[in-house]
Amino acid sequence: GVLLLILLYACSLLCVSMVGSQGEDMYGRHSREDEEIQQLQIMNEFNNHVYFGSVSRSMYTLFCLSLLTEFSEVGRPLYERQPHMLIFMFMFVVFTTFGIMNVIIGVIVDSTMQAAKQLDKDIKRQETEMKLGMLEKLKELVFALY
Numbered sequence: 001g002v003l004l005l006i007l008l009y010a011c012s013l014l015c016v017s018m019v020g021s022q023g024e025d026m027y028g029r030h031s032r033e034d035e036e037i038q039q040l041q042i043m044n045e046f047n048n049h050v051y052f053g054s055v056s057r058s059m060y061t062l063f064c065l066s067l068l069t070e071f072s073e074v075g076r077p078l079y080e081r082q083p084h085m086l087i088f089m090f091m092f093v094v095f096t097t098f099g100i101m102n103v104i105i106g107v108i109v110d111s112t113m114q115a116a117k118q119l120d121k122d123i124k125r126q127e128t129e130m131k132l133g134m135l136e137k138l139k140e141l142v143f144a145l146y
Contacts, residue, residue, distance in 0.1 A: 004066075004100045011092055012058030018085055019078065020052030046077035065089065066096035 051061045051074055064070040071093065078085045 003103070004096065007096065007100065008059045008062050008066075009055070011062050011088075012052075012055050014088070015052040015058040015062065015085075016055055018052075018088075019048050019082065020054070020058060022048055022082075046073070048077075062092065062096075065093055066101070068093065068097065 050057065051070075052058045061070065061074060065074065071089075075086065075089065078089060
């Protein structure tokens with residue numbers, strides 16, 4: 001979790017400087033004012049400030065990209081205007097999706113396996129206690145006969 005957060009932060013700094021700070025000549029005229037951006041319902045055109053205008057926006061966009069949810073909205077404008085950034089985005093998606101997510105899944109599987117081992121130990125202990133209890137009862141029955 002912390003590794004993903006650090007990676008998102010570092011990559012968002014790069015995206016803010018490379019994409020979010022581009023002027024009107026690169027992506028056309030779009031508002032940089034937060035109030036105006038918040039009032040837009042659905043944007044049909046790519047607004048680089050919405051996706052990469054600040055570190056927090058860039059981190060959110062990169063997190064969505066790592067989940068492969070917004071790649072089409074971000075990928076096409078970057079390909080058209082800054083194709084070199086598409087290489088970065090591809091490497092980021094590959095690393096986060098297959099790298100960090102794999103580590104997270106590994107931690108979950110490891111903790112599940114440890115819980116399963118503990119459960120097996122508990123079951124064996126209960127079986128042993130049950131067998132010892134039966135032997136104790138059998139011993140009492142045998143000594144009761146004599």
